[in-house]
Amino acid sequence: MSYEEQVQQLFRTDPGFASAVRLLEKLNKLKHPRVLNFSHHDLDGITSAFIVRRLLERYLDAEVVTKLPPYFKLSEESLRETLEGEGRFDLLLLTDKGTFGYYDDFLRYIDRVLILDHHPLDGRPKRCTVLNPSADRPVPAAASLLCHMLTTKLDPTDNYDDFAALIGCRGDFAFDPVQKTSVDFVRPFIERAREKFPHAFEIKLERPTMFDLLNKDRTVLINQIGEVLHAGCLAHLYNQTLGIDIPYGPELVFNFLLELAKRRDRPAEFRTIADVLGRMPKGQMLSRVFEQYKSDWNMLNRRAENTVFLDEIRDVGIYMLFAEEAPAMQATQFPAILPFVASTRLDELKLTGGHSHVMLTLFCPKERGVHISMRGGGGVLDCGAMCYQLASHLRDLYSEREGIGGGGHDRAAECVVDKPVPMYAVMHELLALVQEMSRIAKALESGEVTREDAEKARLLRLDRNLNVDSVS
Numbered sequence: 180m181s182y183e184e185q186v187q188q189l190f191r192t193d194p195g196f197a198s199a200v201r202l203l204e205k206l207n208k209l210k211h212p213r214v215l216n217f218s219h220h221d222l223d224g225i226t227s228a229f230i231v232r233r234l235l236e237r238y239l240d241a242e243v244v245t246k247l248p249p250y251f252k253l254s255e256e257s258l259r260e261t262l263e264g265e266g267r268f269d270l271l272l273l274t275d276k277g278t279f280g281y282y283d284d285f286l287r288y289i290d291r292v293l294i295l296d297h298h299p300l301d302g303r304p305k306r307c308t309v310l311n312p313s314a315d316r317p318v319p320a321a322a323s324l325l326c327h328m329l330t331t332k333l334d335p336t337d338n339y340d341d342f343a344a345l346i347g348c349r350g351d352f353a354f355d356p357v358q359k360t361s362v363d364f365v366r367p368f369i370e371r372a373r374e375k376f377p378h379a380f381e382i383k384l385e386r387p388t389m390f391d392l393l394n395k396d397r398t399v400l401i402n403q404i405g406e407v408l409h410a411g412c413l414a415h416l417y418n419q420t421l422g423i424d425i426p427y428g429p430e431l432v433f434n435f436l437l438e439l440a441k442r443r444d445r446p447a448e449f450r451t452i453a454d455v456l457g458r459m460p461k462g463q464m465l466s467r468v469f470e471q472y473k474s475d476w477n478m479l480n481r482r483a484e485n486t487v488f489l490d491e492i493r494d495v496g497i498y499m500l501f502a503e504e505a506p507a508m509q510a511t512q513f514p515a516i517l518p519f520v521a522s523t524r525l526d527e528l529k530l531t532g533g534h535s536h537v538m539l540t541l542f543c544p545k546e547r548g549v550h551i552s553m554r555g556g557g558g559v560l561d562c563g564a565m566c567y568q569l570a571s572h573l574r575d576l577y578s579e580r581e582g583i584g585g586g587g588h589d590r591a592a593e594c595v596v597d598k599p600v601p602m603y604a605v606m607h608e609l610l611a612l613v614q615e616m617s618r619i620a621k622a623l624e625s626g627e628v629t630r631e632d633a634e635k636a637r638l639l640r641l642d643r644n645l646n647v648d649s650v651s
């Protein structure tokens with residue numbers, strides 16, 4: 180199926196897509212509508228914001244205010260604060276910011292709310308307009324591609340839209356140009372992009388990037404771009420280290436992309452990262468930030484050698500790494516550099532340990548408390564379910580404390596536990612969780628499962644592909 184056919188098919192079969200299109204068509208009747216766009220502060224979110232900004236300006240002649248705050252879900256309070264400063268809007272557009280039931284409450288402040296998202300639902304908004312292919316079952320995708328699809332349906336896309344969606348899909352690990360794999364949803368688009376930007380997909384025997392998890396001697400330009408822009412999202416954290424005044428990273432990357440489109444260089448002709456960054460100040464700043472990021476990466480790479488084997492559950496070797504982030508990243512609440520460094524060790528641990536799959540649990544003390552990142556699991560153990568269960572157990576134990584949260588995807592998830600919950604208590608609960616999972620997995624295999632264990636197995640999603648009928 181071609182990309183254009185996929186867009187037409189989605190328009191016919193996904194009611195969310197049709198209503199998103201209708202909403203924007205209706206908005207086209209207003210003169211200079213004002214749109215407030217909140218987007219996620221990662222690569223997928225920033226490229227989503229770039230694509231919708233250009234669509235709304237071209238198609239609606241809209242004034243778009245873009246916000247990329249450093250947290251995932253939008254709270255009613257931050258929305259209210261923004262509205263106090265920015266005035267009234269005709270549309271609130273949430274891109275790559277999750278799909279939460281309480282987003283319905285935002286209709287109190289703005290007449291129309293449109294959600295473009297690909298994360299599994301957390302509650303079901305009933306009154307917002309929602310385009311999310313993961314609404315009923317998880318469909319791995321990227322928000323930037325949804326924004327590109329919406330644009331394709333309304334107004335012709337250009338090379339910059341294509342280039343941005345490609346970077347967004349890369350940022351969210353929706354495809355791997357070196358291994359030549361991709362998740363189903365983005366495949367038609369990636370095939371089309373490979374034809375449009377052949378140089379971006381050419382194998383280079385250069386330093387592996389954060390995206391090169393299997394072959395450590397090669398990469399491609401699109402991975403290099405993804406890594407430089409990912410580092411750019413952290414730019415402001417290097418203010419002190421570099422001794423220069425750097426704007427908030429996600430905005431720097433966003434404005435760099437807008438500048439790139441203004442430069443009128445042809446993305447199809449980019450061959451090196453220097454071609455992409457160009458000679459303008461924002462590109463030069465991104466280049467300086469990237470040098471610092473690489474030196475942090477190398478330092479963390481040495482730290483990441485000290486992994487400890489904990490257990491093997493259903494042929495998945497579970498390893499732990501106890502390490503701190505780079506000094507400039509101590510205050511981050513999101514995975515900054517270390518979790519990406521740790522991910523590049525998964526394949527090596529699998530080979531040396533002789534496991535079918537590997538999961539790496541990263542225990543990282545930070546300024547606010549402990550940040551646990553789980554990576555891998557091979558589709559057998561579920562990082563998201565484990566982080567969620569760990570957080571909810573810790574919330575039960577420390578019910579008077581705020582700042583405990585956890586969850587995420589199957590193969591990448593986070594759990595953050597703020598002080599004053601003691602670090603050793605978090606470590607204890609983490610180890611207890613692994614031990615408990617090991618015991619339940621053995622019970623499931625032997626067929627001797629209590630009702631209580633079957634329930635725990637379900638919560639931890641340990642029962643996938645296993646027969647749990649034999650509840651005693």
Ligand SMILES: [Mn+2]
Nearest residue numbers: 223275322351
């Ligand atoms: Mn995303």
